[in-house]
Each structure stands twice: as structure tokens, then as C-alpha cells.
Amino acid sequence: MLALAEEAAHLDARLPVLLTGMGKVNAASAVAATLARTPLPAAVINLGTAGALHPGWAGTHEVGSVLQHDLDTDFLRRLTGQSVGAPLALGDGPVLATGDQFIADDTARAALATRAHLVDMEGYAVASTAQRFGVPVRLIKQVSDEAGDGAARTWQESVDHCARLLADWVRDHL
16 A cells, blocks of 8 residues: 555556555545455555655665654643554564654754654554554555655655665565
């Protein structure tokens, strides 16, 4: 599953691909609707681009844990006594921060870099939804930009190359 057609452009057309649209709500609702109406798959694989929160980060990464950077879980726990939106452990690998914001600002990137290595807009929603259905999930992210000033331009320039690298990862690992 991927958010955008641009990210799926070079995948084998015979693969079952779900395009969810951008953001947590679109991703969660698309994955939930699909899992609810079809036989459960052996796994959900979320492919997509991500911004690097630290200098020098590049390449394709399998996410080890994912958190929501735009949900104040500590405040909500203090307010309600309940844990809402806690980070999800997926295995070994970098930390992904998911939120409904495209990070294209050096200040925002620096703040997120204290908690994560990568940033995207769908990973947490996909992982949380798959886990609720009892389906194993893997998040595979290709670094497209440095999530700072100019990231939007960089993403537009790199998305096709990133799509090729994600298709290569699928061919080599699945």
C-alpha cells in the first residue's frame, strides 16, 4: 500500500496495490475498508517516501518503530489517565514520525529529529490499522528529501527516482 500513484509508478502491475491518498485519516480508512471486505493478507507492506530528519540519511529503510508527532500522547494520558496513540514497535530499524503535516521547515525538522529519524504522513495509521486487524505490517520508506526548507521542491524532483528504488526493493525482498 502506498499513498500516491507517483510512489507506485514502477511497481509490477500484477501486484495488489492499494493507493490510500495522503494523510493519516485517508490511510487508516482505506486500509481498514480493504481489510474488512477481503480475506486478510499474510502482511501489509506500506511503501512510500519519507523525509530525513538527520543530515546524511538516504536510502531505503525498514522502520523499527513509529510514533505520531502531531498527537500529544503525554497530555492526553495526564488528562484522561489513558494511553492514546502510543508509539508502535515493529522490529529493528529507525524511528518514523507520522503526522498530517508535510515537514518543509528547518525548525520543525530539528524538533522532530529529537524523537525520530524519518518523517511521513501515513505510516502510523497503516501500522495501527493493520495491527488492529491482527495482520503483520512492515513500513518501508525511501528517503526523498531532508524535511527542511525546500523539501517540497526536492520531493517533486525525487519522487520518480524514489518510486524506482521502492520497486527495486519489492523485487529484491518480496
